[in-house]
Amino acid sequence: MADELPRAAVPADIDAPDTVAWNLTFRQLAIVGVVAGLGWLLYSRFGPLLPTTVWVAAGIPVAAATMLVALGRRDGLSLDVWLRHGVALLGLPKVQAPGATGAPGAPGRPGARRSRRRLVATTAPVRVPAPLRLPTTTITADGLVTVDGVARCVIACGTTNAALRTGAEQATLLDGFGQWLNALTTPAQLVISAQRHDLAPYAQAVLDHAAQLPHQALRAGTEGYAAFLLDLDATRAPLRRQVLAVVAPGPARDATVRAFTGLGLAADPLDGSAVCAALAAAVDPFTPPAPGPRAVPSVPVTRAATRATSRVRTAELADHNDLDDAGNADGVDSADGVDGDSDAYTPGGARW
Incomplete structure (x- = not known):
């Protein structure tokens, strides 16, 4: 008798969110719904001021960008999460060094002495590293x-x-x-x-x-x-x-x-x-x-x-x-x- 192998149906991505409607998740529906609602309010308020062709021409790239953000993926992340991480990265210091934040003798702490003598002769502004915070x-x-x-x-x-x-x-x-x-x-x-x-x-x-x-x-x-x-x-x-x-x-x-x-x-x-x-x-x-x-x-x-x-x-x-x-x-x-x-x-x- 053939040896039966155990079988179990496991999704490829166990962390994939559940779909709500039209094979879209709640996050994707929220992105599309918010942009569509804002566009409808804008058109209902200022629609008579511009021809319909202008509204259509302006709405096509907005709709394409919205669908790209809602459905796109990059580096294993949804595109909106990837963009949010990118924006957060822009606000972080580019030069970081390990060390305790607010340690005695650090800049801004009492007792810190600032030397007027440059360690390196340079005309460029000195970039002081920010503290590197690790988990x-x-x-x-x-x-x-x-x-x-x-x-x-x-x-x-x-x-x-x-x-x-x-x-x-x-x-x-x-x-x-x-x-x-x-x-x-x-x-x-x-x-x-x-x-x-x-x-x-x-x-x-x-x-x-x-x-x-x-x-x-x-x-x-x-x-x-x-x-x-x-x-x-x-x-x-x-x-x-x-x-x-x-x-x-x-x-x-x-x-x-x-x-x-x-x-x-x-x-x-x-x-x-x-x-x-x-x-x-x-x-x-x-x-x-x-x-x-x-x-x-x-x-x-x-x-x-x-x-x-x-x-x-x-x-x-x-x-x-x-x-x-x-x-x-x-x-x-x-x-x-x-x-x-x-x-x-x-x-x-x-x-x-």
Whole structure:
């Protein structure tokens, strides 16, 4: 008997608003209705003053712009929301720097001393940076992130290939994931992204160990494998998957780790250094991650702690960041379809 696969009808966009009339949402109807009402009031009040052809000529571009704003989309957002964000961006300072607003010694605060000596000789006006206000205010050494005054923890999650499982196994995965969702009592977020993955360090590590092999055939095979990795990196543009779960600390974090582990997925809460690396990768996804651990804000950096952390990260990389037969690290995709298995580690210590 054929194994039946579980089927569920899920819309492509689960956040899509409901339609009210004529396949239009309430927001779209409100935009069109407001503009149409204003046009009708304007025509009923001043209609006799101008010929009808003039009113029609003026109404055509207004109607086209209204329909474009109401129905158009840009960067995954409706056009009216996109325009509202653009207008709000115009009012923000273009130069911002991290720092507390109203800190002692800042401009405008008592005790602030303004020097008359210019640090740089220039005739252009000096642009004083505005304070950069981020949703994340504090990051502790144990990985707790304060976002909008609420503490959250970040869990690095592995992945699994459900397509290779039988129907009963897929149903078990769905049931376990559904139980985790139903058990949540606080907001949770799953963040999935893909970033460029550089295979050159892995090829260099293979070449470094080739000289220690006892037989010439083994050394030749190792060198060929390193060449394959470099060719794969140059021609296929491999990508690294990053899967993070952001949940409340305490029982919610423990329940999430137990639920994902029961599904056969790796789930490791990140410490402060790994959280900083994840945030840095989210801000600048096109730059390769910096080697070594990242410093946690407001935590002193010492040489002994840095060396100890580096040894731990190196051991994790050696144990968990192995390459498969296709030349991909676990959890690494390529831009044209080469897919890895589950997890990969970065020098920051987070499992991506």
